[in-house]
Amino acid sequence: MPIEKLDEENLIEHLKESFLTSPPLVGIGDDCAVIPYDQNNSWLITTDALAEGIHFLKEQISANDLGYKTIAVNVSDIAAMGGSPCYAFLSVAMPKNIDCQWVKEFIAGIKEGCQRWNISLLGGDTIGSKRDLFINLTMIGSAKSTHIKYRHQAKSDDIICVSGFLGYSAAGLHALQSNHAHTSDIKSILSAHFRPNPQPLAAAWLASKQGINAMMDISDGLNCDLQRLLKSSHKGAVIEVTKLPLSKVLLNVAKDNALDPLQLALTGGEDYCLLMTISAARYAALSGEFAKLFATPLYAIGHITDDICELKYCREGEFIQIDYNNYNHFA
Amino acid sequence: MPIEKLDEENLIEHLKESFLTSPPLVGIGDDCAVIPYDQNNSWLITTDALAEGIHFLKEQISANDLGYKTIAVNVSDIAAMGGSPCYAFLSVAMPKNIDCQWVKEFIAGIKEGCQRWNISLLGGDTIGSKRDLFINLTMIGSAKSTHIKYRHQAKSDDIICVSGFLGYSAAGLHALQSNHAHTSDIKSILSAHFRPNPQPLAAAWLASKQGINAMMDISDGLNCDLQRLLKSSHKGAVIEVTKLPLSKVLLNVAKDNALDPLQLALTGGEDYCLLMTISAARYAALSGEFAKLFATPLYAIGHITDDICELKYCREGEFIQIDYNNYNHFA
Numbered sequence: 001m002p003i004e005k006l007d008e009e010n011l012i013e014h015l016k017e018s019f020l021t022s023p024p025l026v027g028i029g030d031d032c033a034v035i036p037y038d039q040n041n042s043w044l045i046t047t048d049a050l051a052e053g054i055h056f057l058k059e060q061i062s063a064n065d066l067g068y069k070t071i072a073v074n075v076s077d078i079a080a081m082g083g084s085p086c087y088a089f090l091s092v093a094m095p096k097n098i099d100c101q102w103v104k105e106f107i108a109g110i111k112e113g114c115q116r117w118n119i120s121l122l123g124g125d126t127i128g129s130k131r132d133l134f135i136n137l138t139m140i141g142s143a144k145s146t147h148i149k150y151r152h153q154a155k156s157d158d159i160i161c162v163s164g165f166l167g168y169s170a171a172g173l174h175a176l177q178s179n180h181a182h183t184s185d186i187k188s189i190l191s192a193h194f195r196p197n198p199q200p201l202a203a204a205w206l207a208s209k210q211g212i213n214a215m216m217d218i219s220d221g222l223n224c225d226l227q228r229l230l231k232s233s234h235k236g237a238v239i240e241v242t243k244l245p246l247s248k249v250l251l252n253v254a255k256d257n258a259l260d261p262l263q264l265a266l267t268g269g270e271d272y273c274l275l276m277t278i279s280a281a282r283y284a285a286l287s288g289e290f291a292k293l294f295a296t297p298l299y300a301i302g303h304i305t306d307d308i309c310e311l312k313y314c315r316e317g318e319f320i321q322i323d324y325n326n327y328n329h330f331a
Numbered sequence: 332m333p334i335e336k337l338d339e340e341n342l343i344e345h346l347k348e349s350f351l352t353s354p355p356l357v358g359i360g361d362d363c364a365v366i367p368y369d370q371n372n373s374w375l376i377t378t379d380a381l382a383e384g385i386h387f388l389k390e391q392i393s394a395n396d397l398g399y400k401t402i403a404v405n406v407s408d409i410a411a412m413g414g415s416p417c418y419a420f421l422s423v424a425m426p427k428n429i430d431c432q433w434v435k436e437f438i439a440g441i442k443e444g445c446q447r448w449n450i451s452l453l454g455g456d457t458i459g460s461k462r463d464l465f466i467n468l469t470m471i472g473s474a475k476s477t478h479i480k481y482r483h484q485a486k487s488d489d490i491i492c493v494s495g496f497l498g499y500s501a502a503g504l505h506a507l508q509s510n511h512a513h514t515s516d517i518k519s520i521l522s523a524h525f526r527p528n529p530q531p532l533a534a535a536w537l538a539s540k541q542g543i544n545a546m547m548d549i550s551d552g553l554n555c556d557l558q559r560l561l562k563s564s565h566k567g568a569v570i571e572v573t574k575l576p577l578s579k580v581l582l583n584v585a586k587d588n589a590l591d592p593l594q595l596a597l598t599g600g601e602d603y604c605l606l607m608t609i610s611a612a613r614y615a616a617l618s619g620e621f622a623k624l625f626a627t628p629l630y631a632i633g634h635i636t637d638d639i640c641e642l643k644y645c646r647e648g649e650f651i652q653i654d655y656n657n658y659n660h661f662a
């Protein structure tokens with residue numbers, strides 16, 4: 001069977017079944033693995049691999065931005081479970097057409113990301129590659145064990161929230177590919193695409209609060225990642241599409257490029273904001289406090305239901321049919 | 332400057348300078364990074380990346396052996412510093428010509444390696460690749476902090492020892508590439524190439540002993556790795572080539588294939604045995620005890636000198652000139 005049939009979800013299922021773990025260890029299936037290291041604290045470990053031609057085009061992203069983004073996407077996974085990033089291990093497989101200048105700028109981007117989030121890069125591997133460039137980063141973060149949030153603990157009637165605009169990075173990718181004039185709108189949206197902005201401090205604050213039941217980051221689009229959360233939690237959800245946070249810039253770019261803003265928001269991927277479910281009784285107080293502390297709202301976009309794995313969308317209360325294809329890592 | 336000029340040693344130097352660490356953390360430059368996690372114990376972390384066409388040819392190694400080898404080469408790095416392997420994180424970038432059967436056998440090989448050394452695979456990443464197959468494994472091991480051995484602590488007059496045959500795996504690679512008839516000699520030597528046999532229990536025993544001053548594994552050939560040890564320790568060495576452990580099988584294969592056994596032993600790579608320097612006063616007792624416990628000798632092959640970074644070879648006491656090229660990861 002070719003690998004198109006063995007998609008990422010099936011492969012992860014196969015790996016989960018092959019490598020079972022027992023508590024307090026947490027293995028495959030969430031944003032990070034969890035290894036308790038003393039009475040109160042745990043390491044969170046995540047890994048992200050990036051392949052040339054699949055995750056990035058070397059002609060379209062600067063070496064510096066690619067380095068920074070490599071750090072940022074892993075910070076997003078650590079933040080997704082409520083941890084603070086600490087250590088990183090970088091592997092790079094480089095074809096011969098990479099020059100010294102590129103490597104220096106890439107490493108400078110890695111360093112900039114490490115400095116921003118106070119991360120020590122402690123090791124890795126550098127190898128040759130016949131043709132394509134590959135990058136792998138493993139990041140270790142830490143968290144108070146009782147604060148760690150998982151994707152499998154959503155409860156019925158929880159309010160579903162996201163912590164930032166959706167579809168913004170995906171719109172940047174489209175603008176880039178269409179060689180659209182670089183207006184200031186486009187520049188701000190390209191910056192979201194090249195330099196994701198995860199918020200581990202805000203995430204750690206949320207993780208320390210009771211009432212946040214499930215949490216993860218949105219890296220493959222809300223539609224795909226919410227389905228994962230629902231599958232893990234054995235729950236369903238209803239999303240009100242008029243509540244999705246779509247920025248004015250996104251709406252302008254979508255209009256100018258004849259793109260569907262809803263499709264970008266639901267399936268675009270690379271949002272790197274948080275998706276969480278909050279106990280309805282705690283939502284008002286938590287979101288008020290969050291907005292005051294971090295000067296950005298928690299956007300309530302729907303609620304959790306008992307209909308296992310059923311993700312429904314409605315517009316002003318009326319159910320609507322959505323059948324966009326999710327982002328596919330094996331495409 | 333093309334990447335041929337930016338070789339692995341230069342790149343590692345650049346990374347070391349860019350990402351300095353302070354004790355008790357140990358970063359780039361040894362077989363593993365070290366992160367203390369309580370009063371007495373530390374994590375050891377290592378990463379190995381393998382690229383199709385550089386480190387392996389998919390037509391020449393079975394998926395199962397490749398999985399097993401991916402685990403074994405990382406176990407060798409953990410053992411090299413005296414640790415016991417605990418956790419693994421696997422990334423695979425797969426082109427579309429990989430089928431389900433291949434993936435299942437690869438994962439079975441990973442699992443076999445994990446079971447042999449009691450390792451929990453806790454996570455990783457699975458992505459698509461345009462053309463080549465890439466594998467990255469990050470392994471976490473643990474060790475008593477006072478037992479950890481480094482490559483920078485060789486002392487003058489230390490006896491230099493290796494824990495196994497040299498050049499055996501490299502001879503296997505040559506036999507494979509020459510399509511030589513699969514005699515039983517060749518089969519045993521191919522097994523060393525496909526299924527390296529690191530010995531973390533023996534390594535942990537050695538690490539617990541006083542008198543072992545420096546230790547590392549031999550992955551890129553004795554000539555290359557001993558130079559690294561000398562550079563880290565600011566020392567020199569003299570190696571007596573008649574003392575190098577060359578198996579009868581290796582000598583037979585070398586003769587039949589018109590290969591230089593000394594070149595294989597010094598530059599072949601992938602030996603995955605230990606290289607260590609032992610205080611001369613402690614050598615006899617330690618090697619005797621080691622041979623009794625692990626049924627294999629510590630081969631004494633030379634001694635450490637004060638001539639910084641000078642690696643000299645002699646044959647029966649007479650200096651000889653050796654100018655083989657080292658294995659190059661960017662070739």
